[in-house]
Amino acid sequence: MRMRMEGWELGLPFALVGAAAGWISAGVLASPLVDVALGGKQEVAAVCAGIIGGLIGALLPRVVAPRQAWHGRGSTWACLAALVLPGGALAGGLIAGITGGSLYTAATGVVNGVICAAATLPICGAVLEAALRAERARLGSIVAASDRRAVWQILAASLSAATLAALPEWPAARLGQVPVPEIVGALALGAWIAIGLLILADAAALGHRLPRAAADAAEPCSPDAIAPDPAVPRVDLGLGDDVHARLARGDAYRGRDRASLLVIGSHAEARAALAGALRRGALCFALGAAVLVAHRWAAGDGAVHAYRAAHCALGHDRNCDAVEQRRRAMERSHGNRPRTGERRPDLL
Template sequence: MSLVVPFGAIGLVGGWLTADSFHLADEAPRYLLAAVTPVVAALLGSYMTRRIGGVGAGSAPVTPSAGARWGDGAAWMDGPGRWTRRGPLMASLLALWAIGVAGVVNGMTIGLLLGPAGMIIGAAFGAVFSLPFVPALAAVLLAANRVGRARAGSIVAGADRRAVWAATSMVIALAVLTGRALFGAPLAPELGRAVAAMGLATVGALFVVDAVALARVLTLPRGPMEAGAGDDVAGEIVEEKGEAREPGEPGEGQAAGGRSAARGGRGMGERIDLGLGEEVQIEVVRPTHAYRGTRQIARMVRGNRERAVTVLRAALARGGIALAIGAALWREPWK
């Protein structure tokens, strides 16, 4: 997942708030900070994308066609970044170093207006003012670090990607809401209020999406799925461990007579990939149409339900805490 836009957005707000901290009478340095900082931050995000968090191994996700197996659509997958594979401590130190270097580059770029001496002074100021960006960007990097743990296109993978945008929006909202306490009255309070409102609204919208995803997962049974009951619908359940296989496909070492109970099933049915775990549960029913002799796949679920529920509940907890903090800080800066 690219970090260019999240980092660029944080850089834009951070550059504007940095200009507020100087209380500059001249507008030129303010707009220069607001223009240069997001560009440098976006370049930092591009640099960090393949080093922290999930990265793409292909061009685009492929939708499985009819009759395809679970693995046939895996032309695009997520995986841990290069720094992430070195361990959390090394990844944190390298990320801190990269943020500091970006701050120095940002300060030197702005200092070009004053010549060589301005570049030296700008480098020092850039290093100092990169420190407030460390916790802000760290929140986004922590969320990005979870991208890639689940299969691409799954429910958990979607939640992990939304977490990056939720962290970005919350960082921006909190930065604006606390800016008055840190730097005094902002130059454009109404603009700040609008930016904070947009950030909190984005967090709220993503919170709702996560809640819907959790509700969908909770509708799945804890154990093997139960087929429909009644005279017209007779169902059977196939539960497999390990590699996903199509109904009717024998596993290793299985004879033809020991094939899955879903042998002869037709149709794709509803496919749900939870993202974590390799368990596969298949619900096969007898259709009510004229061809009752051919069983039909009603639903296929891949992954561990409890692990997916834990991830989604954690996402809701983070979103709820963020909204509570935002609501507590909302009125104070505008008094």
């Protein structure tokens, strides 16, 4: 099965993946818990990674389709990694070069870019897998439209899950260490809303368009038994080769029956495909809701206490040493205090 998607159809999703990954990665690398990159370059990271991601997405169909013809789908993942990892290195080096201006920062940016691209690779793979699955149905059909929506649904769910990497920024912002991650929160909320809208579109296809097509053209027939007329409207379900029609019966003057509507495809297969899309959408919607709950928790007091403990454990705060010394002194004093009913040794 060869890839039919045009370059722009993958270029735009991959550009969004790159922009979101660039913004989130720049924030994580500059956060006090990681602290391996300079802060204040999230805008540059989003722009550079978004442009490179869009170019990778536009190039993918031209690279994947010829290899599928000879090697099958298995080689597409090697092609994806061969494009994403160097793209991450290029983006990291470019971002570090623009914001740092030295050879050392550019070299470290290349390493950080490869690491971040490797972390983004599952998202790119999920989007590509959804795009390849969209090739199963005939172009312009009901199922094909649902499969196209699945690409965006998987993208939204993946980006929503990716925002979990920025959870430590919420307690860090409450402590005044970093700006409030409003963009990340808006991305998680927007992805959740987009998933819900796509679910509504699939529900409308399953609950309205498919039953209406079945009711309007309920009589099975053979295409050879119907007088061909290119002006007859057609509804393509996308899967299967069944033909149902709404017939205008012929008489002694008109001869053969004529169709006023043709429905092409299997109702059962189309219904199963759309029901599967709704199940997938429900899982994505639940994931998006869980991510929003996690962001809500990260902005609370419990996350601040956990963040302070992690910050001290990593040795990033000098004030933690004094606090730890006081805590240990209190433990020693409590440990040397005689228990109730117990006499001290020096009084024996």
